[in-house]
Structures are given as C-alpha cells and as structure tokens.
Amino acid sequence: MAKVLMKGNEAIGEAAIKAGCLNYFAYPITPQSEVAEYLAKRLPDVNGTFVQGESEVAVGYMIFGAAGCGERVMTTSSSPGISLMSEALSYIAGARCPAVFVNIMRGGPGLGGILPSQGDYFQATKGGGHGDYHLLVMAPEGVQEAVEMTMKAFPLAEKYRGPVMILGDGLIGQMMEPVEFPDNLYAEPLNNDDWATSGMDKRGADKKNIVKSLFLNPKELNDNNLTLKAQYEQMKKEEVMSEAYNTDTDYKGLIVSYGTMSRVCRTAIDTMKEQGLEIGMIRPKTLFPFPEKEIYDAAAKESCKAVISIELSMGQMVEDVERCVRGIKPVEWYGECGGDIPAPETIADVVQSLLN
Amino acid sequence: MGKTFSKPRALTDVPTHYCPGCTHGVAHRLVAETIDELGIRGKTVGIAPVGCAVLAYNYFDCDFQEAAHGRAPAMATGIKRVRPDLMVFTYQGDGDLASIGMGEIIHAANRGEKFTTIFINNAIYGMTGGQMAPTTMPGQRASTAPAGRDTGSTGMPVKMADLLSALMTPAYVTRQALLSPKHINRAKKAVKKAFEYQMNNTCFSFVELVSTCPTNWGMTPKDALKWAEDTLIPYYELGEFKTPEPEEEQ
C-alpha cells in the first residue's frame, strides 16, 4: 500500500478500521478530537458504529458493553477524559473484556493544558482505576508506529481478554507523517463463545454467559485476580517491546525515554556523537510490560556511568528505571511538563552536565 | 390452561437474596415471562445495576452484563449499537438510575437508544442500607435523613417517568406499580409492550415500577404495600406518559 500523509489522530482512526474494529465511542477533547471527527465521517462507509457519548464516564461503559458482546471496540481520549474512563477501565479489566483505549496525553494535573505531555505514565502503567489490574500499554514515537500499535492492540486485547492502551502525546496526535497500513497486522478475532454475551442463539448454546467484575465470594475474587496476575506475568514474558539506539558504542551514559521525547533524545544523541560523546538509549515501546532486562543489561555495560530517564513529566518513568537498574548505576532524571517539549540542544546540555 | 401458573423458563432456580416481601422478585418474573412469551431468551442481554438487583444475572437465565452504579444505560448503548439484533434491557433501581446514573439514563433516552429500561422505584437505597434516594418522599425517614426528607435542602422527589416523557425522543414511557395483583397484571402488559416496541425496532422504552422496601421502610410486607398505595401512588401517578402510536398514526 502506498504511503499517505496523515495526522496521527486520523491515522489511529484508520488503523482501527484496518484492524477490523468498526465500533467506536468517544467524547471530544483536545488534542484528540480529530479521531472522532475522522471516524464519524469514515465509519458509515464501512457500516461501522460511532456514538458520541454524553461524557467520558458513559463512553467507558459503552466500550464495556460492546466489548462484553465480544465485538472489537475502541475509544480515544486525552488525559482528563481518561481519568473519567478509569472507572470503566477497572471494571473492564475485572470483567476481562478486550478493548482498546487511546490516550493522547495533554498536560495536567486538572485541566492542565492542551500541549503534549507524558504525565499519565503512572495512570496508564500503575492503575488509574481501583483494584489490582494493569493495562498493556504501548507508547508510539510517531504516526507510523501509532498505526502499527493500534492495529496490534486488538489481537493483544483479545489474547489477554483485557484493555490495551495506546499512550501517545498531543504531538503524536497532531503531527502529520507518512504512513502505511500494513496488511499483515490484521488478525481474525478469537472465538469468544465461552465468555461473551453475544446471545445464546448466536453461539448455538443453551448456557448463558455473564460478564461481570463482581465476585462476592472471596475465593472467586482471589482466583480472578490470580488469573489477571498470571496474564500480566505472561505479558512480561511475551509482549515486551523496546528499541536500542547507539548502544553498540562504548556509551558513557544511557538515556531511557519514550514517545515524542525519545525522538528529541535521538537527535540529541546524534549531536553529542558529532561532538565525541557517545550516549546510548533504550526506548520502551511497551510501558507495561516494561523492558526491565533490556534496561538492566544496557545499564550494566562497563562504559556506562549513569542512566538518565528523560520524560515529559516530573519523574514518573524514572521510578521504573530505578527499579530495573537495581542500584548498579546512578539513575538521574530530566523532564519538562508545561507542554514545551525540550529541544535536542537542551537535552544534550543536560546529559553532558549530568555526566560531569 | 389460562390458570396454569409456574416459574418462567427465563428465571433460574437460584433463590433470590431479596428480603421477604420485596417486590423485586415480581418485577423479575414479569420480565422473565415476557422473554419467554416473545421467545427471545437466546438473544437477550440483560444488564444488572448496582443496588439490590446487582445479582440479577444469577436469577435470569439469559446472557447478562453487570454495570457500575448508574452506568447501565451507557452499557446498553454499547451493546445495542454493536449488536442491534440483540434484545437489551437494563434493570435499575432508584439510587442507580435517578441519582448517580441520571446523566446516562437521560442521554440514552434522548438518543433514542433501542433498548428497554425497567426502573424499580421504591423511594430508598436498598442495598446500602436505607439511605435517602432522589425518590424518597418528603418527610420519609431514611438513614441519611433521620428526621425525614427535608425538601428545603434536598428538593422534591424526582419523578423519572415524568422527566423522561418531557424528552422528545423516547418512544414509550410508563409508570406502573407492583402493589396488588391488579397493578401487577397491568405492569406485566407494560413490560411486554416495552419489549415488543424494542423488537419492532422502536426506540427507547422505559417502565417505572413503583415497588416496596419493607426492610428499609421498617414495615411488614403487608404494611409496605399499604404505605406505598397511600403515599407513593398519589405522588407517583400511574399511567402511560408517552406511547409511539399517536405519532405513527399521523
């Protein structure tokens, strides 16, 4: 397929369709409203469903209801909207339904601002809603990767019967880049006759299915949580994605950075290289599961004096980086979160001063 | 045959956890009988609320989802929009529907979502232990209104059927009661009508059922019927507030 020039938000919408998701529920919020605008126009062409919910709270449950029927379904929002959907996310995780949530992050807390941010790292990877659950979180660095991750998200959600989140920032949503929609990322939906409320007639069954997150019996609840736990462990074995940059050198420092921020770091690394300073980078593509081993191994390299987590937040991912580095090297942090993405020169200065 | 009476197929044999004399069981039966009579058990998805009917999925023998407090209409929207061939109903109480879920019900109704809502109005929060509901009567005691509901600070009870019938979109809005065999027979007709409208692809249908809560009202089941008849019915007027027919005839 030929490359097309698309905005991240629109590309995510098209990627969902290409992934076989024809059901979309959303509530407008900057900087991701273009997804809804795009799909409102595009879904009727493919006999799809779009409902603009009355709130993100309601949208969360529209997703839950549709997912409970075993249909592919997606919503997109931005930080404050995801907070409102977090209630449903917890229920969906508890009820074990596959669904895809896209968060095109803006600044916070509160209304914050509408510019790019990575301030929802904790919310995405550590919970957000209540209870013992995780989302499988993928963080694209650009429009092409946003497309690929969106397409992968549906089969992953079905494999683990749980919510998957694409965590981008405002720039990923607003930027246009050339994209291709790879055919090989489409996967047929898994059979869900054993759990989805698809109607007994459709399944040719006489046994009802119940989609619920309520387990009043302590043992049943514990078992449900053990099932979830086992799945998160499986994700850690099978779904970790990361990318190494300039790590075949004797790098003096190791950057850990993701999404838009990692691109700025890449340019900074190129600049520093020209000036004779080698810096490596590990870019987590999945934030949960986190590339623990990759970061540890890269930090362990003898030439590496320090690890620096660079984020568009006030130090969230750095806690995971510290955990992975296990004290073998000092872990530093740099970040900005007002919405102004630091320039490569700023990053180069910061890295150089932290290493001296 | 007219007098033969037994448990409908769409109810399981699981004994309900409802208190003695609670009319939830009656409402369950009416819905289950309707499902049987329309032959739709294999394509029905019910949605349980948070409230006393939270375990409704154990009592109905059809597919069920369980929503968060108040969110059932949003969930039903999700189901019905992606699977218009399914018959979808929400079963909600007054704390769930008229308080925390007011936004969801109003908007689902106003979008004309093609599902049916069964709304149990017993003027109190049952499951959490008798707290004041938006439907609690003036002066009625509740655990969070120990001196009785003070309308000066909490407003007047919300009349959901009246409120929803003020919307232009919904097709069928009715309020019935479960306080006597006569009421119940009428309520049955209303429930069946609501499901039939849904079957015919007519938009949103809403059946409010005035019910009792003997336990939290602190009354015997018999007295509860009497109190509801004397106190609730004059305020929560019974009848059909909105039907699709007049428009269809035009």
Add this chain to the structure above:
Amino acid sequence: MQKEVQFAGFGGQGILLSAKLLAYAAMKQGYNVAWIPSYGPEMRGGTAYCTVVISDRLIGSPIIKTPGHLVAMNRPSLEKFAPAVKPGGIILINSSLIPVRSGRDDVTELVFPVNDVAIEAGTVKSANIVALSAFAAKSGLVDLETLRECIKEEFASKSKVIPINMDAFDRGVKIAQQ
C-alpha cells in the same frame, strides 16, 4: 540533509494547507517528512503556525526551535519567528500585510505582495498557494511539478478551483525566479 520550514500567519490564510502540500510533495519524492502544527492556545487567538521537516534520514526531534526557512504571512509571524531562522535560510515576507523586513542580513529575503498577486490570480484565498510556490521555487526543496500535482490532488473534489490555484502557482514561481 534535513530542512525545516516554518509557515506562519493567521487563521484562514491556509497556512496549515500550504505546509501540508509541501510535506506531501517531499513525501512523494521519497523524503521522510513531518508536519507539525502548533495547536496550542495561541491557535485559538486566530494565529496559525506550522513546521514542515524534510529529511533524507529518519526524523528525530519534531521540535524545531530554529527552522531553516520561514514563510511569514503576517507581521506578528515575521516578528516572532524571523530571529530564529538559521543563517543562510530564506524568509518569505508577505508585503501585502507586512510593512517591515526581518532585520537579518544573513538570510535571503523574498519580499512580495502575496495577497495582491493572489487577487490578480482571481482570489485572495489562493495567497497560500502563491506563497508556497514562490517559496518552493526559491528554495528548490521540492520538485515544482510534483508540488503542482499535489495541489491538484488536494483540490480534486473541488475541481473548479484548480485553474485559479494553478494560475496562482505559476505567478508565485515566476516572482521567485525573477
């Protein structure tokens, strides 16, 4: 090779579109491109800024503090962005609306009344195309024929405006080549 072009003006001038067309043409020529709008609160105030990055390598930072070139369609844009342009770059100044110059002596200024030229072509709405084609001709960043095809594609659904835009395009090119 990496080149960055900042397009700036006020809402309604077609800033985002001309930036997109440049990115599109560059993409068709096989370059990596990124079109980065400014969507911050200032956008609500009626201004529109957009950066296009064109590179033969993978594009790293989409954050461009010092663009290679600037297309300034109104005065606040010129004043805001002219100081940041890299030495040796081109600054296009729409003199129909901007009575001043960049004050830079290390850049190439391309100064002409973009709006007036567009009006000559038939409508002031085509000012963005005039500016785009003039900038493209002056900078040589993209092939002019490819760019022309991109414009035709963009307006494919409103084919009656294509001739005006083609005329606008030619006028812009001609001025740049003078």
Add this chain to the structure above:
Amino acid sequence: MAYEHIIDGETCKGCGLCITVCPKSVLELSDKVNTKGHFPVFQARPDDCIHCTMCCIMCPDVAITVRETA
C-alpha cells in the same frame, strides 16, 4: 378441569403477601421453619381454593405454582 396448587416451602420467605391477596383465605403461615429460617405459607383450606392465581401473581419469589391436573 382440575388444578393443583403447589407451594415450594423452601423458596417461600414467608412474607405473607399471598395471604393478603387471597380472596378465599386459603393460605396461612406455617409454624414450621424452613431451612432458610422462614415460616413458609401453606394451604390451610385447600378445598376453598378457586385457582384464581392471585397468590401466584403477588408472590415475589415465584414460590407458588398452579398446574392443570386433568
């Protein structure tokens, strides 16, 4: 036609609503407790039953069945 009137003493919670609506005063609460701890209703005067099903309609626990026997 003959009808059989069966009360499931285990499902019955002894709320007594059926007694309230029975036009012939057929039903009474038993003094024998069931396994759930309720005193279920029983047909004290079965011969008076006219099989009107009022009790069935009112019963919240669907504990009463009326069946045609002939």
